[in-house]
Amino acid sequence: MSVIAVLVDNLFEDVEYIKPASAFKNKGHELIHIGINKGSVVKGKKDTAVIIDPDIEKSHVDDFDALLIPGGYSPDILRINENVVKFTREFVESGKPVFAICHAPQILITAKVLKGRKITGWKSIKQDIINAGAQYLDQEVVEDGNIISSRYPGDIPEFIKATLEKLKNP
């Protein structure tokens, strides 16, 4: 079973956290919620509450098997934190699975890890993804090496299918 880091802050897209998190737990995977301040409560756009387990300063890629970044406006908040950006960059470079949906690629852009990668995301950030040197694909799920991405809540079933498969065969 895998230990999955979940990067969240306020205004995350509730279902983009709840549904994958629930599917991962149902398969016996463990979730550790990482954010700016340990013990703080962050809330989704629709008020889903998530308690931050370790803060980002105490989090190391070695302690996890995979990374999930839900969308909404949480990535916009998280990407201004240098430790979040460093952690995400190290995660992508480690080769361990990184699951990004909706606005999540914003953090990957700030971490400068998208050059030459195939990825998808919410259409509002399409030009940002292209400008970061990535190839934007308008499809339900894009899998390129260790990065699996989807566009929006409607893609969640396919996103879950692909990410669970990746956890089985990382």
Next chain:
Amino acid sequence: MSVIAVLVDNLFEDVEYIKPASAFKNKGHELIHIGINKGSVVKGKKDTAVIIDPDIEKSHVDDFDALLIPGGYSPDILRINENVVKFTREFVESGKPVFAICHAPQILITAKVLKGRKITGWKSIKQDIINAGAQYLDQEVVEDGNIISSRYPGDIPEFIKATLEKLKNP
């Protein structure tokens, strides 16, 4: 006196609309609120309500003297609308003043008008601005040709000073 188009949708940063709008009105300028749907009410993060005057499909650059784009998450919503992007591109290319604060440059990125320009904006979108080919300057106000930009609510006094001056001498 100038007729100023204000591009807004939900989740705009309230003070980034209220304070410049109030300053413009106090100087006798007219504001026309442009959005996706005429007559609809959009609300800021702190619930400030704004009624959309003409919708974007009926709006032409010729009808205005300047453009104000408040920040918050409104630009992320607006930039997925092709008419918004076209209107903004035409505005920048017209040479008429464009006032952008906080997340507003996101629309300029999608409109592909930032290459070679000097601009500032909220720090979360710094890398997006750089990747768009612009020079990001970390200062209260950046004026480059017809584009005047600021970073966040703390810059509003300087933003207002610079934009009012620009309206006097466009």
